[in-house]
Amino acid sequence: xxxxxxxxxxxxxxxxxxxxxxxxxxxxxxxxxxxxxxxxxxxxxxxxxxxxxxxxxxxxxxxxxxxxxxxxxxxxxxxxxxxxxxxxxxxxxxxxxxxxxxxxxxxxxxxxxxxxxxxxxxxxxxxxxxxxxxxxxxxxxxxxxxxxxxxxxxxxxxxxxxxxxxxxxxxxxxxxxxxxxxxxxxxxxxxxxxxxxxxxxxxxxxxxxxxxxxxxxxxxxxxxxxxxxxxxxxxxxxxxxxxxxxxxxxxxxxxxxxxxxxxxxxxxxxxxxxxxxxxxxxxxxxxxxxxxxxxxxxxxxxxxxxxxxxxxxxxxxxxxxxxxxxxxxxxxxxxxxxxxxxxxxxxxxxxxxxxxxxxxxxxxxxxxxxxxxxxxxxxxxxxxxxxxxxxxxxxxxxxxxxxxxxxxxxxxxxxxxxxxxxxxxxxxxxxxxxxxxxxxxxxxxxxxxxxxxxxxxxxxxxxxxxxxxxxxxxxxxxxxxxxxxxxxxxxxxxxxxxxxxxxxxxxxxxxxxxxxxx
Amino acid sequence: xxxxxxxxxxxxxxxxxxxxxxxxxxxxxxxxxxxxxxxxxxxxxxxxxxxxxxxxxxxxxxxxxxxxxxxxxxxxxxxxxxxxxxxxxxxxxxxxxxxxxxxxxxxxxxxxxxxxxxxxxxxxxxxxxxxxxxxxxxxxxxxxxxxxxxxxxxxxxxxxxxxxxxxxxxxxxxxxxxxxxxxxxxxxxxxxxxxxxxxxxxxxxxxxxxxxxxxxxxxxxxxxxxxxxxxxxxxxxxxxxxxxxxxxxxxxxxxxxxxxxxxxxxxxxxxxxxxxxxxxxxxxxxxxxxxxxxxxxxxxxxxxxxxxxxxxxxxxxxxxxxxxxxxxxxxxxxxxxxxxxxxxxxxxxxxxxxxxxxxxxxxxxxxxxxxxxxxxxxxxxxxxxxxxxxxxxxxxxxxxxxxxxxxxxxxxxxxxxxxxxxxxxxxxxxxxxxxxxxxxxxxxxxxxxxxxxxxxx
Numbered sequence: 001x002x003x004x005x006x007x008x009x010x011x012x013x014x015x016x017x018x019x020x021x022x023x024x025x026x027x028x029x030x031x032x033x034x035x036x037x038x039x040x041x042x043x044x045x046x047x048x049x050x051x052x053x054x055x056x057x058x059x060x061x062x063x064x065x066x067x068x069x070x071x072x073x074x075x076x077x078x079x080x081x082x083x084x085x086x087x088x089x090x091x092x093x094x095x096x097x098x099x100x101x102x103x104x105x106x107x108x109x110x111x112x113x114x115x116x117x118x119x120x121x122x123x124x125x126x127x128x129x130x131x132x133x134x135x136x137x138x139x140x141x142x143x144x145x146x147x148x149x150x151x152x153x154x155x156x157x158x159x160x161x162x163x164x165x166x167x168x169x170x171x172x173x174x175x176x177x178x179x180x181x182x183x184x185x186x187x188x189x190x191x192x193x194x195x196x197x198x199x200x201x202x203x204x205x206x207x208x209x210x211x212x213x214x215x216x217x218x219x220x221x222x223x224x225x226x227x228x229x230x231x232x233x234x235x236x237x238x239x240x241x242x243x244x245x246x247x248x249x250x251x252x253x254x255x256x257x258x259x260x261x262x263x264x265x266x267x268x269x270x271x272x273x274x275x276x277x278x279x280x281x282x283x284x285x286x287x288x289x290x291x292x293x294x295x296x297x298x299x300x301x302x303x304x305x306x307x308x309x310x311x312x313x314x315x316x317x318x319x320x321x322x323x324x325x326x327x328x329x330x331x332x333x334x335x336x337x338x339x340x341x342x343x344x345x346x347x348x349x350x351x352x353x354x355x356x357x358x359x360x361x362x363x364x365x366x367x368x369x370x371x372x373x374x375x376x377x378x379x380x381x382x383x384x385x386x387x388x389x390x391x392x393x394x395x396x397x398x399x400x401x402x403x404x405x406x407x408x409x410x411x412x413x414x415x416x417x418x419x420x421x422x423x424x425x426x427x428x429x430x431x432x433x434x435x436x437x438x439x440x441x442x443x444x445x446x447x448x449x450x451x452x453x454x455x456x457x458x459x460x461x462x463x464x465x466x467x468x469x470x471x472x473x474x475x476x477x478x479x480x481x482x483x484x485x486x487x488x489x490x491x492x493x494x495x496x497x498x499x500x501x502x503x504x505x506x507x508x509x510x511x512x513x514x515x516x517x518x
Numbered sequence: 519x520x521x522x523x524x525x526x527x528x529x530x531x532x533x534x535x536x537x538x539x540x541x542x543x544x545x546x547x548x549x550x551x552x553x554x555x556x557x558x559x560x561x562x563x564x565x566x567x568x569x570x571x572x573x574x575x576x577x578x579x580x581x582x583x584x585x586x587x588x589x590x591x592x593x594x595x596x597x598x599x600x601x602x603x604x605x606x607x608x609x610x611x612x613x614x615x616x617x618x619x620x621x622x623x624x625x626x627x628x629x630x631x632x633x634x635x636x637x638x639x640x641x642x643x644x645x646x647x648x649x650x651x652x653x654x655x656x657x658x659x660x661x662x663x664x665x666x667x668x669x670x671x672x673x674x675x676x677x678x679x680x681x682x683x684x685x686x687x688x689x690x691x692x693x694x695x696x697x698x699x700x701x702x703x704x705x706x707x708x709x710x711x712x713x714x715x716x717x718x719x720x721x722x723x724x725x726x727x728x729x730x731x732x733x734x735x736x737x738x739x740x741x742x743x744x745x746x747x748x749x750x751x752x753x754x755x756x757x758x759x760x761x762x763x764x765x766x767x768x769x770x771x772x773x774x775x776x777x778x779x780x781x782x783x784x785x786x787x788x789x790x791x792x793x794x795x796x797x798x799x800x801x802x803x804x805x806x807x808x809x810x811x812x813x814x815x816x817x818x819x820x821x822x823x824x825x826x827x828x829x830x831x832x833x834x835x836x837x838x839x840x841x842x843x844x845x846x847x848x849x850x851x852x853x854x855x856x857x858x859x860x861x862x863x864x865x866x867x868x869x870x871x872x873x874x875x876x877x878x879x880x881x882x883x884x885x886x887x888x889x890x891x892x893x894x895x896x897x898x899x900x901x902x903x904x905x906x907x908x909x910x911x912x913x914x915x916x917x918x919x920x921x922x923x924x925x926x927x928x929x930x931x932x933x934x935x936x937x938x939x940x941x942x943x944x945x946x947x948x949x950x951x952x953x954x955x956x957x958x959x960x961x962x963x964x965x966x967x968x969x970x971x972x973x974x975x
Binding site: 037041044048050051054096098104112115117119124127139165167172199201208209210256304308312326353358361376377379384411435500503509512513516 | 519520521522523524525528529531532533535536537538541543544545546547548549551552553554556557558559560561562563564565567569570571573574575576577578579580581582583584585586589591593594595597601603605606607608609610611612613614615616617618619620621622623624625626627628630631633634636637638640641642644646647648650651653654655656657664682684685687688690691694695696697737738739740765766767768769770773782789790791792793794795796808814815816817818819820821822823825827828829831832833834836837838839840841842843844846847848849850851852853854855857861863864865866867868869870871872873874876877879880883886899900901902903919920923924928931935936938939953
């Protein structure tokens with residue numbers, strides 16, 4: 001094991017008056033490879049461009065209807081070398097999976113295979129127009145169709161809607177299908193039940209679709225309170241939104257029973273598939289009574305997170321909801337060709353609830369996800385789920401002797417291990433541990449989520465970490481946790497070694513400065 | 519398996535630490551009925567890079583690549599030249615493999631980039647504040663309508679007939695479920711948009727008027743009277759832009775009084791990609807509306823040492839804090855596409871964007887003049903930027919487009935595809951021209967169009 005410091009290690013701070021550590025201040029503010037970078041608007045010039053274009057012939061006649069721009073836009077430009085350097089220097093202030101372990105629970109920060117990037121950039125995928133005649137884009141339609149079929153295979157569901165643009169958009173798709181299905185049978189229902197441990201997107205989505213949201217409590221062992229849920233079912237309840245595996249990192253073992261009860265009461269079951277990576281190739285949600293489930297291609301199938309997107313959120317649908325799937329969708333014809341069903345295909349579109357986005361979904365993510373599935377295959381995907389779950393349990397059992405694991409006694413966890421901050425002393429909190437981990441060279445885990453655990457720390461290692469990397473993380477995590485248990489005052493000021501120290505978020509919100517002024 | 523670092527020895531050691539006899543012991547909570555014994559049926563087994571690459575290349579080869587033929591498609595997605603350095607930057611692992619900057623101390627790269635992005639978008643749109651992106655132009659359009667209903671506490675949106683029909687459909691899909699009322703219309707096939715008709719549809723119940731600029735037929739007109747009419751009735755003006763390059767040549771929506779400006783940012787940096795991922799842009803002219811905006815916002819602040827830094831801010835609007843009371847359910851947005859946009863925009867700068875816009879317009883004028891000389895063809899627009907509408911003298915545009923594709927020319931988007939079943943629009947063709955179009959491409963389109971029209975009944 002290659003642990004950087006043994007458990008209990010404390011940093012010895014050498015902070016000079018101007019905040020620099022272990023050495024004198026520099027003229028530039030840089031510290032060796034840690035480089036400061038001004039804002040674009042402080043270094044760019046209005047008359048500089050990094051693109052060579054024909055000079056503007058201002059005397060040429062235009063047909064702009066008298067609306068030619070008179071005011072300056074206020075943009076600035078850089079030449080190519082300056083641009084590359086500016087953004088390269090900015091990139092070095094970021095933490096990414098390529099740099100180190102990124103156990104952000106629920107977000108699934110696994111390695112992004114570079115073959116996926118290469119395939120998405122093939123001109124046959126990257127340089128085709130969404131409204132090109134369909135006879136000119138048969139390969140693209142085949143990608144959508146093939147990926148959709150395999151998502152159905154992996155989930156045991158009969159149908160899929162491919163157009164949703166991200167997980168929350170997929171949730172919206174599923175919830176709209178549920179509303180449409182109820183409307184089609186003249187059954188107006190107003191309430192969607194959401195467990196209190198749910199992602200914030202669940203209640204936000206249900207509300208966005210016009211539903212009233214009611215919370216369902218969790219049991220002390222970290223699962224949905226089935227009795228409470230059943231008691232609330234009735235003719236006003238349109239459905240439930242349940243994450244499985246749930247945000248406490250546990251499999252909802254009573255899912256089938258819940259689904260049967262919801263169906264018996266005339267409702268539908270939405271499964272938040274954000275954590276599908278824990279069970280892909282091992283468990284088919286279709287066997288558990290799911291009516292709709294989104295799949296975050298950027299989680300389970302490792303399309304890059306890109307600093308906050310783009311995602312992709314195809315939704316698998318049950319027989320009951322399939323007819324209401326959004327437009328457009330891809331079908332295969334008798335001759336082996338592929339075609340889009342859009343607004344005009346009146347018979348085939350059936351009772352579709354309509355269009356959710358301008359075009360056909362996140363094609364660039366589809367090619368990456370398809371590449372990922374082809375690379376892993378049925379055997380590799382099963383191994384993905386097993387290794388992700390193994391790594392999480394290993395962390396859970398390697399930490400629970402010193403760190404409160406509220407559901408550690410509930411049995412094995414799935415792909416993520418959940419901890420709480422109840423034993424920390426001297427006012428230290430989860431936030432301090434997270435910032436301490438930054439100094440150790442890690443991206444912190446998800447913090448303060450799920451809401452059902454005080455000071456939650458949700459650790460998701462994923463399957464793409466070696467045992468050595470996980471052991472090193474455990475050593476570092478234990479070290480920081482021990483400092484929190486001992487009440488180490490220095491932790492309250494962490495991080496010390498990142499490009500920035502703690503940022504004043506209160507000031508940012510009080511007087512928002514959201515664009516460069518000057 | 520090349521992506522999985524654990525060895526069997528590792529796995530055994532880890533199971534021992536956990537106290538589990540086998541991996542299946544970790545899946546005991548999964549009901550028997552849902553557990554699969556072996557690898558799932560219906561999928562191939564794992565494959566080498568080489569084999570996967572072969573498979574994907576075979577699929578890619580079945581598509582007609584835009585860059586390899588004369589290409590004139592637009593209607594909300596435009597083919598522009600993306601400088602090589604854009605892709606180099608967005609493939610840096612520190613950007614590509616980062617996530618939403620929840621830990622700002624180690625995400626200043628993404629955050630500063632977003633602050634630059636927000637500034638560029640706000641200035642391009644003539645607005646005060648832009649957000650850190652949404653999924654695409656069409657979803658941004660609905661978010662704008664939803665925001666207008668919150669701001670005005672009214673439930674009726676008036677859509678211009680010349681709004682992209684897919685955008686209008688997205689708005690109508692959502693409004694059906696939220697109970698908002700959408701008044702839409704078909705575009706009138708006229709040389710100038712019917713702004714008086716639009717203004718006449720605004721009343722005291724109207725939350726917002728939604729106008730596209732340039733519109734779906736490529737027309738451009740001064741929207742100041744629409745803004746004034748909307749404001750007089752207490753409604754907001756939402757302007758939708760699907761071609762940001764246009765704003766290098768024509769007045770910004772903010773200058774004309776738009777309250778919310780949304781659009782598609784795909785033209786800069788992102789590429790065609792068969793429709794996604796794209797880049798939703800969203801901005802407001804008046805800072806007082808900031809707290810009703812959807813999506814993430816990046817703001818400037820200082821760190822504990824007083825150094826300037828950036829954070830996600832005003833999060834109390836968002837789903838992870840406000841849950842069902844959030845302004846939107848959006849979480850993941852289009853971060854990497856925003857980076858591509860910003861790098862491309864930085865390379866262009868004020869001067870480059872204006873030159874790029876001028877070149878687009880010059881070539882579009884050239885194409886309009888040449889195509890107008892094709893027998894049976896008329897240019898509808900009085901004014902346009904880089905896209906205009908051709909009337910094909912009663913010939914069916916969809917059939918002609920398919921025929922042109924068979925002749926190796928991607929000739930445009932037929933209005934019949936966008937407005938299926940509307941007879942009045944079946945004979946119109948949208949033609950987009952960008953800096954990637956050559957004069958030879960234009961000549962080729964003119965000749966093939968002439969031949970196709972002659973042969974099409």
